[in-house]
Amino acid sequence: MASTTSRLAIAIAGAGIGGLSAGLCLARAGHRVEIFERAPALREIGAGLQITPNGAAVFERLGLGPALDKVAIRARAVRPTDGRSGRGIARFALDGGPYPYRFLHRAALIDLLADAARDAGARIVTGQAVRAARPETGDLIFETGEPTRHELILAADGLRSVLRPLITDEAARFTGQVAWRAVLNGVEAAPEARIWMLPGRHVVTYPLPGGRLNLVAVREQSGWAPEGWDHAEDPARLRAVFADAAPELRALLDRIEATRLWGLFRHEVPERWHVGRLALLGDAAHPTLPFLAQGANLAIEDGWVLARALEAAPDLDAALGLYAQRRGPRVRRAIAAAQANARNYHFSGVSRRIAHLALGAIDRVAPGRFTARMDWLHGHDVTRNWPAIARMTGHSSLE
Ligand SMILES: Cc1cc2nc3c(=O)[nH]c(=O)nc-3n(C[C@H](O)[C@H](O)[C@H](O)COP(=O)(O)OP(=O)(O)OC[C@H]3O[C@@H](n4cnc5c(N)ncnc54)[C@H](O)[C@@H]3O)c2cc1C
Structure with missing residues (x-):
């Protein structure tokens, strides 16, 4: 019995990592997919991205592993580091799981996903x-041009989604954290993520292909005054905030020629993820602090789960309900864990010494404990357990 949701006309608002990977999964599953992107061309901010094994599981099932390896670096470890002294506190392996942990540039991932989505039959419309x-009719209305009608609309238009208010009135709020991003050229570094921890602040660095180094610096801040969500910032200000950092870290900060500052905002994950023919996906549904490298990975998982839910459920409403039911608990847990890392990375005083000692002890006594503690997140494979459901419906065309 094929489900009644097997060949839908689907519109996706937003061609970010969430919209493109969902478009790919849905087109592979046989749906007619159109992706509408506001920007005049597909682009991502000039920054790196960590694709963790749970996101990699989806790409592996889509056959994109080898293509990803061409544009990424396989990560070997994460190294928490005392950001003041430069002393390594611990080194936890990242390369022991069934799927790789990768570092890559966002633009490379966008290009790869867009090509794969087009190859699968999706149409990508930019400047729209x-x-x-x-939601009741499936009409999509644009800033310019005629409305279009679809059987399903996905709001993958990010944290500032224009469609989310149709489902929830939850507004985004400032989290009390700001982030600077920069990419340094001509830096050869080991395939490791370093987390440089200082009181109330931290910096994450990891290598990108082509001898580049991605750098994200975060600090707590009581308010966010500027209009908008990010703005160009003088690198001297960033250097001043980290003036007490270890010489090795300051040397990296000294090399930054241009940076932008982001206010980090989020809203609660709504109870309902859909109304009528409209559903949320990615940051539009569940923005998270970036301290666990999960926002994009969770969006990638969303696309696979939605495609499978459409195969498994008897009608659209049931499918969208199943999708939210499968995703809700997982994204909430990931968001809470990212929030906890804000505290763990930013300890000061005695708590800081205790936390560093504890991390060092885990590394010496039970290095496998870190991997075990992250297994619920990195070891989770959303592509598992679905084949049985697809077999039950007699219909599985996603791979
Ligand atoms: C400092 C930092 C570091 C991060 N590092 C990581 C990491 O290592 N790993 C990870 O998994 N996540 C990371 N994240 C989170 C990740 O970037 C986001 O969760 C992810 O990009 C969300 O993808 P999305 O497609 O849902 O939304 P977005 O990336 O915001 O994409 C939304 C798209 O919709 C388009 N759009 C918006 N409005 C409209 C409209 N009205 N009409 C049409 N199109 C529209 C936008 O132009 C954009 O292309 C990080 C975040 C930050 C801030």
Whole structure:
């Protein structure tokens, strides 16, 4: 029995990592997919991205592992480091699991996903900003041009989604954290993520292909005054915030020529993820602090789960309900864990010494404990357990 949701006309608002990977999964599953992107061309901010094994599991099932390896570095370890002294506190392996942990540039991932989505039959329309939707009819309304009608609309238009208010009135709020991002050229570094921890602040560095180094610096801040969510920032200000950092870290900060500062915002994960023919995906549904490298990985998982839910459920409403039911608990747990890392990375005083000693002890006595503690996150494979459901429906075309 094929489900009634097997060949839908689907519109996706937003061609970010969430929209493109969902478009790929849905087109592979036989749906007619159109992706509408506001920007005049597909682009991502100039920064790196960590694709953790749970995101890699989806790409592996889509056959994209080898293509990813061409544009990524396989990570070997994460190294928590005392950001003041430069002393390594611990080294936890990242390369022991069934799927790789990778570092890559966002633009490379966007290109790869867009090509794969087009190859699967998806149409990507750039320069087409979505303004509104009618969930009951599936009409999508643009800033310019005629409305279009679809059987399903996905709001993958990010944290500032224009469509989310049709489902929830939860507004984004400032989290009390700001982040600077920069990419340094001509830096050869080991395939490791280093987390440089200082009181109230931290910096994450990891290598990118082509001898580049991605750098994200975060600090706690009581308010966010500027209009908008990010703005260009004088690197001297960033250097001043980390003036007490270890010489090795300051030497990296000294090399930054241009940086932007982001206010980190999020909203609660809504109870309902859909109304009528409109559903949320990625940051539009569940923005998270970036301290666990999960926002994009969770969005990638969303696309696979949604495609499978459409195969498994008897009608659209049931499928969208199943999708939210499968995703809700997992994204909430990941968001809470990222929030806890904000505290863990930013300890000061005695707590800081105790936390560093504890990390060092885990590394010496039970290095496998870190991997075991992360297994619920990195070891989770959303592509598992679905084949049985697909077999039950007699319909599985995703791979
Ligand atoms: C400092 C930092 C570091 C991070 N590092 C990682 C990491 O290592 N790993 C990880 O998994 N996550 C990371 N994240 C999180 C990750 O970047 C986001 O969770 C992810 O990009 C969300 O993808 P998305 O497609 O849902 O939304 P977005 O990336 O925001 O994409 C939304 C798309 O929709 C388009 N759009 C918006 N409005 C409209 C409209 N009205 N009409 C049409 N199109 C529209 C936008 O132009 C954009 O292309 C990090 C975040 C930050 C801030």
